[in-house]
Amino acid sequence: MERSLRDRIIALAEEARRAQRALSAKSHGERMAGIEAIGDKLREKWPQVVAANELDMEAGRALGLSEALLDRLYLDRERIEAIAGASEVLLHQPDPVGQVVEGSTLEEGMGLLKKTVPMGVLGMIYEARPNVTVDAVALALKSGNGILLRGGKEALNSNRALVALMKEALTEVDLDPGLIGFIDDTTHDSSNILMGLKGHVDVLIPRGSGRLISAVTQNATVPTIETGVGNCHLYVDAKADVDMAAAIFENGKTQRPGVCNALETLLIHREVAGDFFPKLREIAEAHGVVIHGDSATLAEFPQAKPVTEEDFANEFLDYAIAVKVVDGLDEAVEHIGRYSSGHSEVIVTEDIAAAEEFTQRVDAAVVYVNASSRFTDGGCFGYGMEMGISTQKLHVRGPFGAQHLVTTKYIVTGRGQIRS
């Protein structure tokens, strides 16, 4: 009798749990040997991954995936080398597990230690990019966790090949390949089952579109780290250096418009609008950025689209920008407070008081003064590699890596103390 999908996924979770418990008895060095073995294996057997990836690419072309999506999916020897190299950055970082983060002697004389310990079993739901498959496993090994992977259907063959090689690598260095649970069903059913596996999965990380993330928020019973939706604003203050503002705008909007730390709305102080508009025009024309403007912007750009509530509320993830002229920092902060997804927000100003007020009042994971929102990234922040960018306030906020995939355990040691 065929087991149900739910039973199969639970079996993977239980296997990951058992393997994770065994992993807890291993040293950091033994876990790192797993990451090294994975890198070696990918370098050795890259043609297997490329062959599997070709199947995904063919299927993707047949389905009419966009060039951008096909590019995210594509793997060759060089990209596989880059994936292997990226995870090896983790080798040289300190062990996030077993750190004593608090300690005291309690009133009654017991010793109290608070130590970091692995979460247990992570669950990850993600979309097209196959490099996430390897990144997630490397971060799980670094943090001592097991992991269930539920990737997107576009990358199914690539992911399957990558997981097979990673399991082979783990086995060779005496780590249990059951640490990696690969869910090869890519229907909504498997995501929904994974979201509901409270007790089997300790934390769920959705990484992908706003739609995926909101489905998880609505349905998950497993505690979740919400990631990625970035409705990011740039406020050009009255005292801005407009050349700097233009460079930061161009970088934030056009370097990679499809990512979560790209800019989506430009708020321009009325006093500098006259100076800034010519630069906006130049950048928009050079990159084909469509302007969705308020009335003050439309007066200058008659061919622009009138901006809507929808434009302010959502990410374009494309060569398009919402533009609004504001009367001051108050109006900018209020606009951001209404529409921001709490990801990355930027002020460009030479005025120290404005910078201070903006950073204090804007409620987001990262607030920038005179720098590009594109820096919100685990690599740029020095975490080596990221599992995602949290836009929630619970547990971790902003880019997070292995050091955030742990929880704590109190250990209290006494000589028979009881509570009076």
Added chain:
Amino acid sequence: MERSLRDRIIALAEEARRAQRALSAKSHGERMAGIEAIGDKLREKWPQVVAANELDMEAGRALGLSEALLDRLYLDRERIEAIAGASEVLLHQPDPVGQVVEGSTLEEGMGLLKKTVPMGVLGMIYEARPNVTVDAVALALKSGNGILLRGGKEALNSNRALVALMKEALTEVDLDPGLIGFIDDTTHDSSNILMGLKGHVDVLIPRGSGRLISAVTQNATVPTIETGVGNCHLYVDAKADVDMAAAIFENGKTQRPGVCNALETLLIHREVAGDFFPKLREIAEAHGVVIHGDSATLAEFPQAKPVTEEDFANEFLDYAIAVKVVDGLDEAVEHIGRYSSGHSEVIVTEDIAAAEEFTQRVDAAVVYVNASSRFTDGGCFGYGMEMGISTQKLHVRGPFGAQHLVTTKYIVTGRGQIRS
């Protein structure tokens, strides 16, 4: 036209949000003046609270509430004084807000600071005890947050009176009374609405029965800190000091059997069962503890009930204990792994290797060696006062107070850096 309950609760959340934003511009001292003013007000106007509490007590007696529940509900001058005094402990603790917890200079030269900031608006769903109303507000002030309170129907009049006095106190020290949103509807509707206010409420804390907590886990879209269910075990090791084990058992089971850090299951190593059973008999008889035993226990206590799967899986919260004789630490750890709610777990042993292995392998918020599980408490752990005891792994685990009701914000300051 009467507004819907949902609209009313959203209006309270928005008021708390506005008030919280204003609070962010105030100093720690100004927030602490709020806690002091609340203490003074409760001491001055305690008869108003007692009068309201009498209504709740009458209603409770009419409803046939148990003596234990009535006792938890009851307030008199002395108890109100104790409530005021408890929150004043927070005055002398450091400000959890505005702490720089990380800082670096990034590759491109920008300065990065990671600072603690308030969560924003907390939501709390809780049951009978009116002291929680004041504790929660004091912790919210300490951590710079607004709060929505949805207490139990048994304490409605007491809570309303306490909130009215607290709002009066805040107004007198120029803090916005809108910081406290009191939901005076105690139907399931109001809880369900609160659980779904994602975007309006930043974190939800249910504090009460297992049923409440599991309803929240199933239905909440707001990120949640799960609290309180404690299916706690005591393992009496082969090398235990049996007198110490008996004292820790008696304290854990009988001092306050209705609380989450009370013991629910006793696992006894076969080698010490002969020595420990007489002590178990003595304690059970002295306190009227009903034994639910496995076959080895029943052989010694023929009048005991046979233990069921249900007994192992759930809290008794009463003078009852599940008892199992095990062959060793492995079996104890496996039993705990299967049934524990991850709250507090205890080993009594003189064997340092057994202690080490137990603390390493048992996955719980607090693991005790030779001390009572009853110490799992924010006060005992030196946090002054607790909002609850987290049994989840995300964000905080174990007793948590004001210092855990914050999140972080990265502030990145540059001179026009863009990403290449």
